[in-house]
Structures are given as C-alpha cells and as structure tokens.
Amino acid sequence: MTLAARGQGPDGYATYYVTPDGMGAPPGQPAFSSVQDAVDAVDDPGDLIKVAEGNYYGYVTTDSLKQCVLIRKSLTLRGGYATGDWDAWDPDAHVVKMDPKGYARTFYVTGGRVAIEGIRMYNGRADGQGGGPSGRNAGGNIYAVNSRLAVRRCQIINGYAQDGAGVYLTGCSRSRFEDTLFHNNIAVENGAGLFAYDSHRLVFERDTFMFGTSGGTAKGYGGGGCHLERSHLSRFDGCIFRNNTAHNIGGALDVMYSSYVTVTNSEVYSNSSSWGGAIMMDVSSALTLTRSNVYNNSGNRGAGIVLWSGSNHLIEDCRLTGNNAGGGGWGGAICFDGNSHNSRIANCVINSNKAYGGGGVFLWNGRNNVFENCIFGANTVTNATGSGSALHICYGSQATLRHCTIARNTVTQESVHVTTSTPGGTNAGSPASALITDTIFTSQTIGVLTETGEGNTVTMDHILWDDVAMPTVGEISRANDFFGDSRFADAPNGDFHILPGSAAIDNAAYSGLARDIDGDPRPMDRGLDLGADEYGVAGLGVMVEPFDIATHVGTLTTWTVTVLCAGDATATDIVATMTLDDYQTAQFATATAGVCEIIDGGRGVRLLPGDLAPDTSATVTLTALTAPEAPLLRAMPLVAVSNADGTSNSAVGVMYSENCRARVNDDPTDYTRVQDAIDAAQPGDMVKIFGAAAGARARGDTSQIALVEKSLILRGGYDSDFTEPPDPMANPTRLDALGMGRVVFVAGEEAAVWQGAPFAVAIENLTIAGGTAGGQFGLVSANVLRDLGGGVLFDRADGRVEN
Template structure:
C-alpha cells in the first residue's frame, strides 16, 4: 500500500487586497477500500458563507471524481454550502473510497461566492492514495465446458492491487484448455469429456494470496428436437439410454407431448448428466426462459422417472403430468432442478416432483396432490423458488417434507388438513408466506423446526396456528394479519420466539401466540394490535417473556395483552393489560411505547419511547440472537442489537 506523499497544503485567498489562508489536511496517511476519508479545512482569519467543492482525479484516466461531504446542506452539485468562521475548522467526512480504482490521485478544493461562480480561491494538493482493499476472490465457480466448443472464462478478483499473477497449484485442466498466468483467462476448445478438480492461486502486487477451488466439468453433447440428432419422444428415450457420464442432452425450443420417459436403472455415473432446455435450432445459443421448452404430459402419465444416476435438469417447463408419485418428475436417484417451471401436474404424493436433492430458481403453480405435497414431496433443499396456487387434500399444500427452504415465496397455496404451504421442514430461512390456507391447522406451515428471517401475512387456518402450527424456534420474523378460528392467530406451538414482531393477527384464543407449555420463551419481540375473540389478545399460555412490548391488543371488547394458562414469568417488558396471575418481575413498565408510526405499520421505537435502554442485556448471552458478519447481535432490521447503555425492548433497536 502506497503512502500519502503530502497531507497538507495551503490555499492563499485574495479578496479586496486581503490575503487569507486555508489549509487542507487528511485524517490518515494511507487508505484502502472501505476506509472513510476526512478532509479538514482550516482558515485563519476569513469568515463568511461560501460554497466548497472537493474533488479528486486519477491522472491515468483523467476522470474527475466529485466527493460529497456528509452533514452539509446541498446547494448545487458538486458544491456544498457551509459557513466558515474565522479560526474554525470545518471537517468534511467523505464516504468510502471503495468505488474508486487504485492509483495516484490529485485532490482539489475550491471556495466560491454563494449563488455565483466567482472564485474566492482554489487549491490543488498532490497526494498518492491507494484504495484497493485486501485481495478477495469472492464466490467464483467454473462454468462447464462442452467438447468441441470454445471455452473462455476469466478469473476476476473482487478486490486487490493489480497486476495479478495466476497459477494452477493442484489438479489438471481438461485437455484443450490453458490458464493465462497474467490475465487469469482459462480458454481453449476441450476435446474430451471429464471432470477436473482445480485449485488456482492468485497473487496481487502487494503479495496478498487467495485461492479458488472448484470443479470444471466438460460435457459431451446430445441434441434433441426438430433439428437435433434425436427426434420424437422415442428418440429422446434413446438419448437417455445412450447417455454417458458428463453428457449434456440439449433440448431444442418447442412443445413436446411426452410421458413415460425414464433414465433407466444401471446408470452408475460418477458425475452425472445434464438435461437442458431453451436451445436454438443450431444448439449453440440458449435462452434462460423455461417457457420456451415445454414437456406436456396431456394428463396421460408421469413425464420423467429418474431411476438411477445423477441428473441435473434446467431450463424446462413441465405441465399436465399425472402419476402416483411425482406428476412431472419422479426421482429414485439424485436429481437437481434449476430454473424450471411446473404447472397443472397431479399425483398422489408430490403433484409435480417426488424426491429431489436440490430445487433452485424454479416456479410451481396450480399443481395438486391427494396425499402430501401439492407441488413437491421430499426435497433436501429448495432455494430461490416460488409456489403459488398449489393444493393438497391432506398435508403440505405446496411442499411436504423438505430439509431446507431458503429465499422462497409461497402464496395462495392450500391444504385440506395441515400446512397450507409447507408440512414438515427442518429450516425455513429468508422466505415469505402470504394468503395460504389450511382447513385444518397451520395456515402457512405445520411442523417445522427453525424459522428465521421470514415473513407471514394474511395466512389462515380453520383450526389453529393461522401462520405456524408447531415449530421449535422463530427468529427475526414478522407476522401480520394472520388468523385462526381456533387458537394462535399467528403461532400455536411450543417454541422460542426471538426478535420477532406480531401485528394485527387474530384468533379465538391467543390472538398472536398460543403456547402449549410453560418452558417456552418470547424474547425481544413486539406484539401490537392483535385480537382474540375469547382470551389472550396477544398471548395465551405459559412461558417466559423478556424485553418485549405489548400494545393495543384486545380480547373481545376489552384491552388485553396476556392471559396466562400455566406459569408465566414476565420481566423487562412494556405491558399494560394482564388478565390472570403471572409472575411479574421488578423491571416491567407501562404506558405508550411511542412507536414511530404504528397507524401506518412502523413499530420501530420513536426518539422518546420509554422502551429505549431499559432491557436486560444479558439475554444476548442466554439466547440465540442472529449476528451480522462482524459477529454483532442484530435486531429485526439487521442493525446492532445494543446501542447505548442497555438493550431496547421489542424487536427493533433504536439507532
């Protein structure tokens, strides 16, 4: 990292034969990406209102970067208007330098008369500043290659000081490919199928070192469609039969009325094959729109059965498939599905898909099942996917039995029994559930272990648990306008709830939360405007409540926050209306929590809220709060959980 050559320069201003001095200094001698830059202007004896501009240029590319000081009144870009009093120091903090390329910079500052272009004075200060951060490669993976097709992929660091050196320190590139030590470009024309495990080391000009590890697969190609080698549904089955390890079967754009296709038994591939859609007539250009390549089962049977091997399916649509297990795809082996669409498929279990390892970036709509999983039955991982208007007679309107569900959306799914959207999952993360319904219990979810960073709105159950029926842990999640005819407008369970918010939920008992046992906890959560027709406007049951806020909840026509059923311990909590005997600690408070704008849905703490800095900070060590990348516990907004003397009450920390 290079040093600042000079951190101080003097500007002599001349106005009406009077000389004035302004000095410009930097807050530190060297900078890297993410560091804040602070320029200090100091003048000796001149005062008055002035427009100040600050800029820097990289002579190598002759680009002028205007820097925006914070905390000043904007006059007109790139100028900032500020009062300069004689003898004062005007400190101008400037945001991170991360967007700037590394190199030698010249700083400029100017002072002009307000509302004119008359220059009182200006300054140029030569400085050397390097703004590149520590070498980081980021999340890089090698795209696959195809035999006989030109391959080109450049390894590009996220940050670091160029120039870079690239070297292959383990593994062997596929035949026909080379790695440039100067540009990081892997290129050539692969001539053989293969799977190469590689480690590429990158060194920057400072000597920082990072590595990328990954697998580069080279596929052979079989083509199917009007212009392909294989034609017709029988031809596609022949392609499946003939496929070898690391083959890609490319499907030409079009609609194919096929059913009963199968990857047969005995395909003991080490790496597997890929079936991909969206290809043009020359099979060298692929669209990422799955609607262009459609398999239509016409309701005459299941479309594809995978009986052995490892199969990746991408860029295809499956519709009108019908089978006992998996109307579109039935997997008895390893199947990975990405960027696919499934609609109007039916089955007993898994209306669209039965058994899969991973489902990514896919869409499921209007699929149905009579037993479990209106769209999917039994998937290890589901991510970045959407499920809408799927239905099941028994359990799991969209999904039954999945290990992990991440970054996915569920809307308007239904189950006659339990789990309007999902039945039986281990982890649900960063997902949203809206307008799902169960005619039994669990309008959105039934029987899940952990729910994190997820939102639930307008879900309903004719039984209990308008959004969630039975789970173990709910963290940093929001519940609004969910309802149950029975108990638990949002949640009926025995679980721990941390950093979550419940608003405008309703039920017979426990408008927001109904706890079955007294061994459960509500920590740093906000429950407001919930209602119960019978008891427990916000909460009914037993357990421990700490650092939480209860406000404007009702049972019947009466204000009611908590109705105990079993032993309830409440401390460090803002609560006004309790009906029944609870164990009250000595740190509870009453009154208006003074939210920012509760009427319009903003339940963050206002500047004068009595809930600020009055919580028990020891909960940070006792309970599992989410943390940011720096290891700090965070609130529902992702901000630091403790700001000030003590933790705040409720789901949000006043910043």
C-alpha cells in the same frame, strides 16, 4: 432418422443433433428425428444431445415401460436451438415440446448422471406403470431411479400419477432442479409437482418457479407442490410456491420422515391444505426457513406452517402474514403440534394472521420453543370463544419470548393465553408455561391471561405496557414493569420501529441478543431497548475476516476488518484498533477510508476513518507475516475494537498455523492443501503428505480436510524432501480438523450406485485428530440420520487404515 449407424459404438462424436425431420445438423454430424434414437446412439458419459425447436410426440415401450424417452446412461439432453444455429441456446425462443398425449410418461431415467435442459414436457401419465410406494403408479412427466438428475430451464406441465405427477425420484440423491416450472400437475396421492423418496441432498435453486405457478392438487395425502419422504438434507433457494393445494397436509411443501430441509429467499403464498396450508413438517426435524415470505395461505391447522412431532426448527428473518386458519382452526401463521420442541423463531414479522386459537402462533404440547426479536401485530381470533390473538400456549407447551413486540392484536381478547386446554376449554392436558422478557405490549384489552388453578407458570420481566387495560389476568409473576408510550413509527400500517422518546429505550435487561429484528447491533448506545427494534442512534458493527482458516508458517496472509455505521445516526470520532497474535506481524495495511497505520512494531493496526454516515463503512486490508517458528496448529486471533462518540463494538477472528505439503506419486509439484493433491490425482494414485494440516473446509454440504471420491492411497510420514521410504516416527504427519468437521470423508455413493461396486482407499502413517461428525450427517438408512465418523468416514467404499 439419418446416420443411425454412425451413432453406434465409440463413434468419435461428442454432440448429437435432433430436429423434427432429422435434417439440419452440421455437415458430417449425426442427426436424428427421434430423441430416443439420439439417446441410444450416445456412447460416452460426456456426450451432448442438442434438440431443435419443435413438437416431439409419441412414445416407446421397452420391457413394459412406456415413455417418450428412456435414458439408461449418463448424458446431457438440451433443447432450445434453432435448426441451423446450434451455438445459441435459448429455450424460451426455440421451444422444444415433448408430449406423450397422456398415454405414457415423458421420461424414464435410470442410472448415471443425466441432465435434461430446456425441454417443455406435457401430459405425462404413469397409468399402469407402478414404481411408487406400495406399487402405486408414480412419475407422470419424469420417473427417475438411482440417478443423479439435473433439470434446468424446463417446464413440467399437466402430469398425472398417484405419486409425483410432475416428477418422481427414488434413490436419486444429489439431484438438482434449476429455473424449472412445475404447473398444473395432479397427483392422486402425494407430491403433485414432485415426490422424492429416499433421495437425499436435493437442490432446488435460483429463483425456480416451482410446484405450481397455477398449482398442483394432491387429492390424497399431501404435498400439492412437493412431497419429501425419507429424503434428508434438501435445499430450496429462491423458489416460488404458489396456488398449490393438498387435501390433507402440506399445500406447498410436505416433509415426511425427512430432516434438515432448508428454504431460503423464497415466496410461499396462496397455497392451501387442511394441515399446513403452506408447509407441513410431519415427524421431521430441523426445518431452516430464512429470508422468506409465507403469506395468504389457508388451512384448518397451521395455515402457514405446521411443525408436527419434530425438533430443532429455525425460522428466521421471515414475514408470515395474512394466513388464515379458518373455521375452528389453530395457528394462523405457525402451529406447533404433537410434541414439536426445541425450535427458534427469530427476527420474524407475524402479522395479520387469523385463527380460532392462536391467531399468530398456536403451541400444543410444544416444549422449549423460543421467540426472539419477533413482531406479533394485528393478528386475530375469529370467534368470540377463541383465545390467544397473538399466541395460544397450551397442553404442556413451554415458550420463551425475548425482545418481542406484541401490538394491535384482537383488541377485545388477550394477546397471549397460557392454559392446559385448546380453545373453548377442550382437550385439557398438563400445565403450560411462558417466560416473557424485554417485550412490549400495546393496544390490547388484556396482555397475558392464564387460567387460575391449572398450575400454569408465567414469568414476566422488563415489560413495557402501552395502552393495555389489564396487563395480566391470573397467577403471573411480574417484575420491572414500565408504563408509557411506545412511540412506534406507524403502528396502524405495521411499522413498529421505535422513535425518540419511546419508553422502550434503554429499559431492557441484558438478553444476550447481539442484533435486533433488522440486524442492527444491540445496544446502539449505552443501553438495550425493549421490543424487537433497537432505536437507531449511532451504532457500530465490526467484522473480522481471515483470508483462510489456516496459514502456513513463514508466509504472508491477509485479514480484512470492516467497521460499519449500523445505526440511523452518524458515528463520529471513530477509532478502530486491531491487535494481532504474538506470532504474526503486520507488513502492510490499507484502508478504504480515513487514515490507517501500523502500530506497536507491527503488533497491530490503527484506523481513523473519520465520521461514518449510516450504512457506510471503512475496510482495512492487513497483510501479516506468520513467524516461521510459530507453533503448529496454534490459534492466532485478531482482535478488533472500535469506539465512537457514545457507542462501541468489537469482534475477533481466528486463523491457525500449519505447515503441510502434498505430492502425487513422484511428481515434484507441491500442493499446500491435501485436498488439492487429491483433486489432481488419478484413480489408483498415491498422495504423499508431509507436515501438519489445520482445519476442515466446506465442500458441498460437508466439511473435512480430505474428501476422497476415487481409489487412492493417502500416505504420511514423509520429510520435507519426500524421501522414501516414509518414516512416521521421525516425521509425524498430523491432519487436525480442529473440531470443524471430519478429517477424511471417503464418499463412495456414486461408485456404489452407478459402477455397481465401491472403490478402495488406503490411509497410512497419519495422525487423525480433531475430527467431528457433528452436523456432517452420515446416512445410515432412509429414515435415520446420524452423525458418523468424526475422524474417518467410509461411505459405501472399501477402506484400509494402517499405522
């Protein structure tokens, strides 16, 4: 190491340099041969450590903790530089490898905000280190406690621990992982790739190759890729879960006692576990799985997904294919189990899955679960005594199917089985029920079977039967049957779009579904079609977008209105009319296609875009003046109606009138949003507020008018000149969230964790109105999520509310 002394105290350096031999830093800058020495030298939370390519071995022991690097302060550690070129960061070309050779953890992180970037960490082990549940050894490559950790462009490889072989987080809310590979980590118990305990709002993002491109193996309980326990509100976006294995539950992702987990734009495949080959929701609610593919996973129960003893799950715009619940398994794609209820599966393809019971989906004691715009195709039961090649609904379950296509499932057995029992007549329970409407059944021996005398209830209405030898067996109520050719585009190869002449066209009842499985409008002509697909004649989509949720009176604001040809045929003779609120007047209007004109003295705008071919659109940008005399907090709609030859559609957008300004202390700078003034203020400042503010805005994962993360005074009662002293009776100041979120959220989480004490916020002379905590999630304890503080929420912060 060179210049070690220069790194001690407030040394004036913002960047520190590490090379394998301690040489090669820019002239006069601190250079080290040890990453730990550079970390020890950092004296400011904004400091950056740059690490040059090379291998960094060995470990240090501090207070019985063994690791390559111990971090107890806020900093950024970034590997991926060539010695002598400290400007170009490329961790793929300039590999930094940290390896304790199996004798210690790679990183131990506690406290502060810590970013680890561009590091490849190998062979970290937690033997004898404890730190996990019940004192188990946790965190092979990274162990983090009470920190906000950011890991970017790293590789976490060959970790070993009882829990969290790759990474273990405890008390690390709002940590994030980006572009990081978890590979070949082995956990004896839970979370081979990552284990998160009491760590909320985690983010895994941007095409991250996570939780094993070659697969971790959880030998004990669950989570071959990732295990979340008592950790709410996590989000996975653009992730790949591949070749992970758990002996018991959750081959890729195991969620236990944790709610509101979101997985989007992700690939989950070739994972395996006894329960939940891909995903296991274990006593956890509100999984949101969207725009993702879950395929070729294996397990005994729920080869794709198990939803166990939870509620309010949403699986939408997904493909669940080729999953195999082997042996006597239940639910090839999805298994609802243990009173899992009130969930919605929409716009999904459930195809070519296998199981003994419920080749596609198995419902056991699952109440009020809804399937909309779903395709159940070519699913299989694996045994002659199996049942429900598409769905097995049993043991008190209640299922609703709307606009589904059920086709080419095991031909010799029923597509849908409704019964009290699991396959083979075992585990009998209470009667089950199914409501099936606007659905197509095709290429089956039996469509729906219910066991006579059990008390099950099956109601069917507006059903197309195509090549089904026995549409129903048992006591089933049927109305409005249709018999004919579905005319699918290519059913043998899984294309279930309907073609001209299909008996499904215009034969559905009104279902309330505005879109089909492809997102096309329902209807596209004058009638609704049966099944998951709406036939693609000319169809119009209309979208109205206000520039913001609120506009100041006496000022200009902008709307955009888009008219889209959403069908498969050209929309002709289109006329779109936009009508403004009485307190708004159109000033300017332009269009990307056709002719656009202001009409009715500024009350509206007409668009004549001509003909629109499929997937083309015309967009109007409309600038309107909100009248100075407009009542404050008024809802001001814009109504757009579009008509074409044979089709029409409409949409409504709303913005609200407001008149609010804020200042910081005596600075004359005016902010038109309270939040902007809060952001500009320093700890201890006063934010002065005049007028009325409308609507909560999203910031991070919460919505509010004012998000406060520092010590401040928020004071209302001012006139437009901010005359002192304020007079709240003469000058009422109203912050109205209009039911869109909280009014004030004082978020003291960071201060409480890292500063050791909360900050203080005073709220004075304000009318707090229209706040709601619905969906805003106040954390009460590690395992209880409640919506708290609709008006004002103080989260680990001292507060004072007066007048």
